[in-house]
C-alpha cells in the first residue's frame with residue numbers, strides 16, 4: 001500500500017470529520033434548546049405539585065392535570081436524552097470515524113462501491129452514507145467475508161455481491177495511526193495491536209476486530225437456544241455484549257435494553273463490563289447475579305452462596321455427590337411438576353392467618369375453600385380463587401367489625417389530632433349525620449387493624465412453601481442408586497437449617513419452582529432475551545427455574561466447561577442435549593470457540609497443557625514471557641518469593657492479582673503480606689477493582705483479566721488431584737501478559753504431568 005493511498009484515506013477522514021463537527025455544532029444548538037425546554041416543563045410541574053388541595057373535586061382534577069404534565073416531563077426528558085446520545089455518538093465518531101472499509105461490486109454494476117464501517121452510522125446532509133453502522137446488514141461482509149463472491153442477509157432476504165477490497169484502520173484523534181489491507185476476516189496484525197495493550201479497568205468493545213466465529217454468535221437471530229462453549233479468553237463475554245448491541249439495533253422498534261437480562265458471575269464482573277454497551281451508544285441490559293436473584297425471591301432467608309457451596313463441595317462423600325446430582329437435575333424438577341399435578345388437598349401446607357395471636361383465617365377453612373374449586377383446575381388457579389374468596393370474606397368481616405364495641409372504645413380514645421388525621425381530605429359537613437361520620441372513621445380503624453390480614457393474603461402467607469418442599473422431599477421417588485438413609489438425613493438437614501433461616505443453594509431453585517407452580521406468579525413475561533454467562537456454574541435445575549421465571553425469552557448460555565470449579569467437566573454436546581430436553585426447544589445451536597485471545601502465546605500454551613483436551617485450544621500468536629514457577633519448601637520462603645515477585649511485577653505492570661484457591665487462603669495470605677505489599681483483599685461485595693496488588697479467591701476473579709497474575713500455592717497439598725484442573729486452569733487464564741506460580745512444597749500433579757515449558761524452576765535451599 002503506497003503513501004498515496006494513505007494520503008487519500010487521511011483526506012477522506014478529514015472530510016468526514018469536518019462534516020461531523022458541523023453536525024455537532026447543529027446538534028449542540030438543538031440540545032441546548034431541548035435542555036431549556038426540559039427545565040421549563042420541570043419547573044412548571046414543580047410549581048403545580050405544590051398546590052394545596054382544599055376540595056376533593058379539585059384534587060381529582062389536579063391529579064388528571066398532573067398526570068398529563070408528568071407525561072410531558074417524561075417526553076421532554078426523553079427527547080433531550082436522545083439528542084444527548086446523538087451528540088455523544090458524533091463526538092466519538094469525530095475522534096475515530098471508522099475502522100473498516102469494504103469495496104464491493106454487484107453483478108450488474110460496472111463500478112465498485114467503497115463503504116466505510118464504524119461504531120455508528122453517519123449520513124451527511126445530502127443523504128450520503130459516509131459511515132455504516134457495524135451492525136447494518138451490509139457490514140457483515142466486513143466480518144465474514146474473504147475476497148471474492150460473498151453473501152449477506154438483509155430483511156429482504158439473502159443478497160450476494162463481490163468483495164474486492166477489505167481495509168482496516170486504526171484511527172485516533174482523527175488521525176490514521178495504522179492501515180492494513182487484508183484478505184482475512186480481520187487480520188492478525190490489527191488484533192496483535194489491540195491485544196498487546198495494557199488492561200483497562202473496564203472491558204472495551206471489540207467491534208473493530210470481531211472474528212468470524214464471534215460474528216456468528218453476534219448476528220444469530222434464528223435460534224431460540226444458543227449455547228456458546230468457548231475456551232478461556234476466547235471472547236465469549238465480549239461476543240455476547242456485542243450481540244446485545246446488535247439485537248438492540250436489529251429490533252430497535254420492539255426491543256428495549258431492559259427487556260434483556262444477563263446473569264453474571266459476581267458484582268465485580270458487572271462493573272467490569274458496564275462500559276461496553278454505552279461505548280456503542282446503547283443502554284445497558286439488566287444484570288443480576290444468581291445470588292441476588294434468589295435472595296430477592298426468598299426474602300428473610302439466608303441462601304447459601306455458590307462460593308460457600310464450592311468450599312463445602314470439596315468435602316462431599318460419594319453419597320453427598322449423588323444427592324447433589326439428583327437435586328441439580330432435570331428429573332428432580334420434573335418430579336416437582338408431577339408432585340404438583342397429583343398433590344392431595346390434605347397434603348397442602350396451608351397455615352392459619354393470625355391477628356394479634358388469634359386465628360383470623362383457620363387453615364382448615366382455607367383448605368375447604370381450596371377443596372371446593374373444580375378438581376381439574378391447576379393448583380395456581382385454585383390458589384387465586386381461594387385468595388379472592390378469602391379477600392371477600394375479609395371485606396365482609398370488616399363490615400361486621402365496624403359495629404363492634406371495641407371500635408367505639410378506640411374512637412372515644414382518639415386525640416383530636418388523631419381524629420383530624422382520619423378526617424384528612426374530608427370537609428366539615430361532608431357527612432349527613434354523626435353515624436355517617438362515625439362509620440367513616442370506624443371503617444378506617446378496622447381496615448387498619450386487618451391490614452395485616454390483607455397483606456398476608458396478598459403475599460400468599462397462608463401457604464408455607466418450605467413445609468411443602470419438605471413434604472415433597474419425603475414423597476419423591478428417588479433414583480435407584482441413591483442412599484435412602486442419606487436422603488432422609490438430607491431432608492432433616494433442610495428442616496434444621498430452616499430453623500436458622502438458612503437454605504442450601506441446591507434446594508433454592510427446586511423450592512422456588514415448587515412455590516411458583518403451587519401459588520402462581522414469579523414470572524416476568526416482558527423479558528425477551530436471557531443471557532447466562534459462566535453457565536458451567538449453574539445446575540440444570542437452576543437454569544430450568546430461571547427459564548420458568550422469564551418464560552418468553554430466547555435463551556443464550558455462555559460458558560466454558562473446562563472452567564468448572566471443583567467438579568467434573570461436561571461435554572458441550574451432552575449439555576446441549578440436556579438443555580434442549582429441559583427447555584423443549586426446537587431451534588437450538590451450539591457454537592464452539594477454540595481460539596484464545598486474552599493471554600500471550602506462552603501463557604495459553606501452559607494453561608492448555610494440563611487439560612485433557614487441551615490440544616483443541618488454539619493460542620493466539622502474541623509473544624510474551626514464559627510463565628515462571630517458584631518452588632519453595634516452607635511457608636516463609638514461599639511468602640518471601642511471593643513478595644519479591646509481586647514487587648517486581650508491580651514495577652512492570654500496573655496491577656498484580658494474587659489468586660488463591662479459596663477465600664480462606666486469600667484471607668490468610670492477605671494477613672501475611674499485608675505489611676510488605678499493602679494489598680487489597682477483594683470481597684463479594686466489592687464493585688470495582690483497585691490498582692496495585694490485589695488478593696482474591698478464584699471465584700471472584702471469574703470472567704476478569706489482569707496484566708499480571710500470581711497463582712498462590714500450586715503445591716500437591718493444595719491441588720492434589722484432577723478435581724482441581726478446572727480451578728487451576730481458570731487461575732492461569734486470568735493472566736494477559738505475565739503469569740507466575742508459587743508452590744509451597746512439591747508441585748501439584750496437574751502441573752507436573754502436563755510437561756509444561758517452564759523456563760525456570762528455582763529451589764531455594766537457603767533459610
Ligand SMILES: Nc1ncnc2c1ncn2[C@@H]1O[C@H](COP(=O)(O)OP(=O)(O)OP(=O)(O)O)[C@@H](O)[C@H]1O
Nearest residue numbers: 206209210211232233234235236237238597598703
Ligand atoms: N475479536 C476480538 N478482538 C479484540 N479483542 C478480543 C476479541 N475477542 C476477545 N478479545 C479480548 O480477549 C479478552 C478475553 O475476552 P472475554 O473476556 O470476552 O473472553 P471469555 O471467553 O469470556 O473469557 P473467560 O471465559 O476466560 O472469562 C478480552 O480482553 C477481550 O477484549
